[in-house]
Amino acid sequence: MLGPGVAWYLAIAAFLFTVGGLGVLLRRNPLIVLLSLELMLNAANLTLIAFARQHGSLDGQIFALAVMAVAASEVVVGLGLVVAMARRNVELDTDRLTTLRG
Amino acid sequence: MISAAWICLFLPLAGALTITLAGNTINRRAAGVIATGSVAGAFVAAVWSFVAMLGREEAERAQASTAWSWLTAGNLDFGLEIYVDQLAVFMMLIVSGVGALIVGYSIGYMDKVDEERRFFGYMAFFVFSMLLLVEGGNLLMLLAAWGLVGLSSYLLIGFEHERPAAVAAAKKAFIMNAVGDATFALALFLLIQQTGTLGYEAVFAEVDGLSSTVATLVALGLLGGAVAKSAQLPLQTWLPDAMEGPTPVSALIHAATMVVAGVYLIFRTAPVFEAAPEVQDTAAILGALTLVAAGLIALVQTDIKRVIAYSTMSQIGYMFLAVGIGAYAPGMFHLLTHAFFKALLFLAAGILIHALAGEQDIRRMGGLRRLMPFTYRAFLVGGLALVAIPPFSGFFSKDPILAAALDDGNLGYALFALAAAGAFLTGVYTFRMIFIAFGGEPSDDLRSRLQLHHGREGPMSMLVVVGILTVLAAVAGFLQFAPFWTPVDDWLDPVSEPLVEATNSMELVATIVGVSLGLLGITTAWLLYSAKRMHVPRPWTVLEEKFYFDRLYDAVFYRPSVATAKVLYALVEGPLVGGSLAGIVSGTGRLAGYVRALQTGIVRTYVLAVAGGLAIIVLVFISVRQR
Numbered sequence: 001m002l003g004p005g006v007a008w009y010l011a012i013a014a015f016l017f018t019v020g021g022l023g024v025l026l027r028r029n030p031l032i033v034l035l036s037l038e039l040m041l042n043a044a045n046l047t048l049i050a051f052a053r054q055h056g057s058l059d060g061q062i063f064a065l066a067v068m069a070v071a072a073s074e075v076v077v078g079l080g081l082v083v084a085m086a087r088r089n090v091e092l093d094t095d096r097l098t099t100l101r102g
Numbered sequence: 103m104i105s106a107a108w109i110c111l112f113l114p115l116a117g118a119l120t121i122t123l124a125g126n127t128i129n130r131r132a133a134g135v136i137a138t139g140s141v142a143g144a145f146v147a148a149v150w151s152f153v154a155m156l157g158r159e160e161a162e163r164a165q166a167s168t169a170w171s172w173l174t175a176g177n178l179d180f181g182l183e184i185y186v187d188q189l190a191v192f193m194m195l196i197v198s199g200v201g202a203l204i205v206g207y208s209i210g211y212m213d214k215v216d217e218e219r220r221f222f223g224y225m226a227f228f229v230f231s232m233l234l235l236v237e238g239g240n241l242l243m244l245l246a247a248w249g250l251v252g253l254s255s256y257l258l259i260g261f262e263h264e265r266p267a268a269v270a271a272a273k274k275a276f277i278m279n280a281v282g283d284a285t286f287a288l289a290l291f292l293l294i295q296q297t298g299t300l301g302y303e304a305v306f307a308e309v310d311g312l313s314s315t316v317a318t319l320v321a322l323g324l325l326g327g328a329v330a331k332s333a334q335l336p337l338q339t340w341l342p343d344a345m346e347g348p349t350p351v352s353a354l355i356h357a358a359t360m361v362v363a364g365v366y367l368i369f370r371t372a373p374v375f376e377a378a379p380e381v382q383d384t385a386a387i388l389g390a391l392t393l394v395a396a397g398l399i400a401l402v403q404t405d406i407k408r409v410i411a412y413s414t415m416s417q418i419g420y421m422f423l424a425v426g427i428g429a430y431a432p433g434m435f436h437l438l439t440h441a442f443f444k445a446l447l448f449l450a451a452g453i454l455i456h457a458l459a460g461e462q463d464i465r466r467m468g469g470l471r472r473l474m475p476f477t478y479r480a481f482l483v484g485g486l487a488l489v490a491i492p493p494f495s496g497f498f499s500k501d502p503i504l505a506a507a508l509d510d511g512n513l514g515y516a517l518f519a520l521a522a523a524g525a526f527l528t529g530v531y532t533f534r535m536i537f538i539a540f541g542g543e544p545s546d547d548l549r550s551r552l553q554l555h556h557g558r559e560g561p562m563s564m565l566v567v568v569g570i571l572t573v574l575a576a577v578a579g580f581l582q583f584a585p586f587w588t589p590v591d592d593w594l595d596p597v598s599e600p601l602v603e604a605t606n607s608m609e610l611v612a613t614i615v616g617v618s619l620g621l622l623g624i625t626t627a628w629l630l631y632s633a634k635r636m637h638v639p640r641p642w643t644v645l646e647e648k649f650y651f652d653r654l655y656d657a658v659f660y661r662p663s664v665a666t667a668k669v670l671y672a673l674v675e676g677p678l679v680g681g682s683l684a685g686i687v688s689g690t691g692r693l694a695g696y697v698r699a700l701q702t703g704i705v706r707t708y709v710l711a712v713a714g715g716l717a718i719i720v721l722v723f724i725s726v727r728q729r
Contacts, residue, residue, distance in 0.1 A: 024709050033705075094705045101703025 529623020
């Protein structure tokens with residue numbers, strides 16, 4: 001098997017996932033939150049593909065494709081919402097969007 | 103033959119469905135015509151069945167037919183079946199024949215009444231239910247039809263639903279009938295448990311094998327159903343109140359057909375009653391007591407329809423007496439003639455009420471003989487038939503019942519005495535009604551209120567029907583003149599052999615006693631109310647209170663249940679049900695308040711909760727794995 005071992009891929013994926021997770025938790029700009037979400041999803045994709053390579057099975061790759069499709073749709077909706085908010089001059093700060101509190 | 107019986111059964115149902123589904127798309131007159139046509143079609147089919155049956159050997163006359171399996175439960179299997187024998191055809195002819203006449207009469211009577219279509223839909227539905235009752239092929243179908251006729255009766259008594267009295271009367275009829283339905287159903291449960299079947303022939307074959315206790319209980323249950331439906335003591339109080347319904351309803355349901363279903367039931371299940379002779383005697387005794395009690399109450403009634411209603415109770419008492427002592431065919435023959443003359447009396451009273459704009463109190467009538475000669479003649483024929491004066495039809499059917507009572511031993515003599523007393527009372531109350539309403543000179547007030555219909559006493563459809571019934575009430579008795587010719591007895595005897603056989607001398611005694619007492623009654627009424635030679639005694643309170651039955655039931659059932667309900671409301675429903683509900687509501691609200699705090703609206707806290715939860719789950723999994 002050429003290239004670095006699976007452990008490296010997993011390490012990078014874990015790093016990306018942590019960065020993404022912290023971004024979602026700490027940042028308040030919805031654009032950055034969406035971006036961080038994408039990072040987390042792609043970290044998960046990376047682990048899927050790494051394990052697929054290790055086991056020599058295509059299942060993980062196919063699953064990663066499915067995740068990409070879902071991520072794409074999610075970005076469409078998310079960015080659409082962000083654009084709509086910007087157009088209505090709503091402040092782009094997730095902590096201020098608390099209309100749905102109980 | 104059997105297909106004609108099916109047609110006879112389902113034509114009125116088709117009529118009822120057509121009227122119901124067509125709704126406002128047909129005009130009012132069309133609904134009446136559809137109802138009359140469907141019932142008349144049923145009559146034609148019944149005649150067809152009858153003629154076909156005439157052409158068969160006596161042993162092959164009874165036929166059963168199953169459409170499909172209706173109800174299956176364990177080993178029990180009830181078909182949607184009909185059982186057509188001599189008795190069923192006899193009843194089919196009466197129900198559909200008299201039914202067609204009365205529904206046709208209603209076209210004129212119900213003209214311009216609101217919701218006329220609903221009325222005709224109900225009427226056709228009633229005829230279907232009643233035909234199902236007489237044609238049903240097993241006891242379960244009989245019970246189902248028993249309930250259906252009760253339902254139609256309820257709907258039609260309460261037809262004028264804007265009047266509280268009509269609604270109350272409808273409820274009363276329904277509830278008192280439900281008592282009978284319950285005992286009937288209990289009897290059937292017992293039969294299922296003991297014999298495992300409810301088919302007529304199967305049950306009758308096994309009835310001898312039942313222990314006497316079981317047979318008595320079953321017969322008592324059936325008798326309870328019969329007594330409630332036929333308004334006999336002690337479940338009689340609903341029938342007079344049922345006169346709140348329109349007059350054609352009183353004529354069809356509460357005189358000619360439904361209320362005689364009890365007589366039919368006892369005849370139909372005769373083997374069960376014969377296995378429990380003391381119950382059959384009870385039926386006869388109840389009938390005899392009812393006929394006297396109802397006759398006495400009828401003496402003081404002032405509402406023309408209530409007088410006729412009490413006379414109906416009294417005449418059904420004669421029929422109960424007859425089937426109770428085992429004189430089945432005479433009982434059924436009286437049922438036939440009674441259907442004619444009682445329908446005639448009701449429909450003639452309907453012409454009066456129609457012409458007098460709803461007046462039913464005989465004290466405010468008088469002298470109607472001059473104003474309404476046609477109705478007077480109809481009433482006179484109906485009255486003479488009711489009092490059993492020869493040659494009118496009641497004479498031929500009532501006296502054989504008296505004669506049969508003489509053949510029933512010591513009990514029979516007592517029954518005969520009561521029945522003879524009833525004959526006298528019949529003469530008095532019938533002609534009291536006729537003399538008060540028709541005799542004398544009409545007052546100016548009455549003249550002013552009389553509304554003639556194009557110069558006639560009523561619409562043509564009413565007069566024609568009353569005319570036909572007048573002829574039938576006058577001559578139908580010649581169908582059978584015991585002991586000289588007895589086609590009705592010969593026709594019905596194979597269904598269940600009679601237990602008593604009146605000899606010629608008994609017939610003679612009964613005829614002399616019956617007719618002379620009837621004439622004596624008429625004379626008494628004449629002396630009291632027409633010639634006024636005697637002082638009319640003040641009505642006894644016990645009669646005006648109808649022997650206190652209503653008050654008794656009020657005190658025994660109604661008031662205790664209302665009092666119990668009030669106590670239960672105060673002690674149980676208020677604190678327990680209401681209190682616990684309030685507790686549940688406030689508790690849920692408080693709990694929701696706590697949960698609400700979690701819903702901050704800030705997305706990041708949700709994310710933190712998800713991430714934290716996930717972390718905990720992962721930690722748990724790892725720790726479990728390590729162990």
